[in-house]
Amino acid sequence: MTTIKDIAQKSKVSVATVSYVLNNTRWVHEEKRKRVLEAISELNYVPNAVARGLRVQKSKAISFVVSDITNPFYPDLAKACEDLAQTKGFTINILNTDDKPDRTQLALNQVREGKVDGIIVTSALEQDREHFQKFMEQGYVIVLANRFIKGLQVDSVVADxxxxxxxxxxxxxxxxxxxxxxxxxxxxxxxxxxxxxxxxxxxxxxxxxxxxxxxxxxxxxxxxxxxxxxxxxxxxxxxxxxxxxxxxxxxxxxxxxxxxxxxxxxxxxxxxxxxxxxxxxxxxxxxxxxxxxPRYEMGNLATSLLLERLEKSGKPEFQEIVLPVELIVRKTCGKQK
Structure with a gap:
């Protein structure tokens, strides 16, 4: 089983630095943080408590990942997630990635460490493919919303x-x-x-x-x-x-x-x-x-898929939902020339 010491050796940092990155308790230089996250991914590291199945209590929390928290596109998705999650006794936390790979990896680690039970990612990029694949192979629950990764077997809800x-x-x-x-x-x-x-x-x-x-x-x-x-x-x-x-x-x-x-x-x-x-x-x-x-509907359906997957973790089939869109004609195009 991979240990923190193994990660430290591979990434050429101290054990303490690895711990800081895993627990997000101290600032770590960006280059060192990147090396640690790459080592975690390559070695398929899972914190011991989760890996041994010792953790019996669920966190009853969901991580909702966005690419730009200042973009008013995301509040409707997040509200839909929160509205449905609360009816099931779940809370949500929002993580902003700014489309940086290490921030997405941090969100995945929150699930691995048991801080949240599952994750909804609205900011998926092609470069995340391998990380998500390993994440699911380790038995964790993820749903993609807004963006998808072609060919990746994962629950997703996107617009047409x-x-x-x-x-x-x-x-x-x-x-x-x-x-x-x-x-x-x-x-x-x-x-x-x-x-x-x-x-x-x-x-x-x-x-x-x-x-x-x-x-x-x-x-x-x-x-x-x-x-x-x-x-x-x-x-x-x-x-x-x-x-x-x-x-x-x-x-x-x-x-x-x-x-x-x-x-x-x-x-x-x-x-x-x-x-x-x-x-x-x-x-x-x-x-x-x-x-x-349809942002609210997208967030609602993604949360529904995640909660269903948490209840039925062995469910084999994945759902790919594509929502219809509508052209709203106002005044910035004018009339026919």
């Missing part, structure tokens, strides 16, 4: 992002736009891949040209999307888009502000569509056309 992007792109085409840019997000995210593929399919079906510049990432964040919009609207006229499909509503807000600062009228000179349908998107001063994601 591909169809959403097709609908949004087709809407712009039907309004007369032929120069439509798509603003991707983080690499390794199933959301980026699915929405990009939907956009590409719709553009191909319409016989439209796609310039490489039109696929410049806005990182799904306000500032990144603001800067990318300034770049796109500064392109030569033949490449300058008349419409931008943003990966998120937050990014779309950056698009709108950049257009305003450049003196470009929305929707007269530029059409804009987002994704998510956040509360702010429907306010009178913004009126953003967007693809609505």
């Amino acid at each position: 992002n591909f169809s959403g992007a097709v609908m949004a792109t087709n809407h712009l085409y039907q309004l007369g736009h032929r120069k439509i840019a798509f603003m991707p997000g983080i690499i390794g995210s199933s959301i980026t891949e699915s929405r990009l593929n939907g956009y590409l399919k719709a553009m191909e079906d319409a016989g439209l040209t796609i310039y490489p510049e039109w696929l410049t990432s806005g990182e799904a964040r306000y500032s990144g999307s603001y800067n990318t919009t300034k770049f796109l609207l500064g392109l030569p006229e033949e490449k300058r888009p008349t419409a931008i499909l943003s990966l998120t509503d937050i990014g779309a807000l950056g698009v709108l502000d950049a257009a305003t600062d450049l003196g470009i009228s929305v929707p007269d000179d530029l059409a804009v569509i987002g994704f998510d349908d956040l509360f702010i998107s429907g306010t009178r001063s913004i009126q953003l056309t967007t693809v609505s994601i």
Whole structure:
């Protein structure tokens, strides 16, 4: 059986440092923390109390992992999780990853150490595949929501992002736009891949040209999307888009502000569509056309799957739920040209 000493030797740190990382009790230099987490993963370390089956009391807690706690996309998912969990006597704790691998690993370790009984991850990236696979092989419970990892046998609840992007792109085409840019997000995210593929399919079906510049990432964040919009609207006229499909509503807000600062009228000179349908998107001063994601339903179903898996740990089949989305037409695309 792997011990803390084995991890210390492999990661070339002290036993005390390994303990600090495992228990999150002291600050550890990022490089050392990374080496320890890699050693834990490679050696399949499980704390002794859990590994020996000595822990008989459940924590009655769930860990809910998000990629950006400042993003208003996540509160509805978290509230749905909390609402259902409380009816079953569970509490939830929220862990923010900022899309950093070591933060996701910390969340997995909370389950291994018995601090929580299961975990819902809304921030899964392709680079997490091996960690999640080992985690499940060790008998722990995980559900993916919002993002999924293709081919990984795990319970998941996501939105139909591909169809959403097709609908949004087709809407712009039907309004007369032929120069439509798509603003991707983080690499390794199933959301980026699915929405990009939907956009590409719709553009191909319409016989439209796609310039490489039109696929410049806005990182799904306000500032990144603001800067990318300034770049796109500064392109030569033949490449300058008349419409931008943003990966998120937050990014779309950056698009709108950049257009305003450049003196470009929305929707007269530029059409804009987002994704998510956040509360702010429907306010009178913004009126953003967007693809609505059923966030509360997603959080509720993910929690239901997790609680069911905790009750029936030997259940062999995994569920992959894909929720329908809806295009919400407001004022940032205008009328048919």
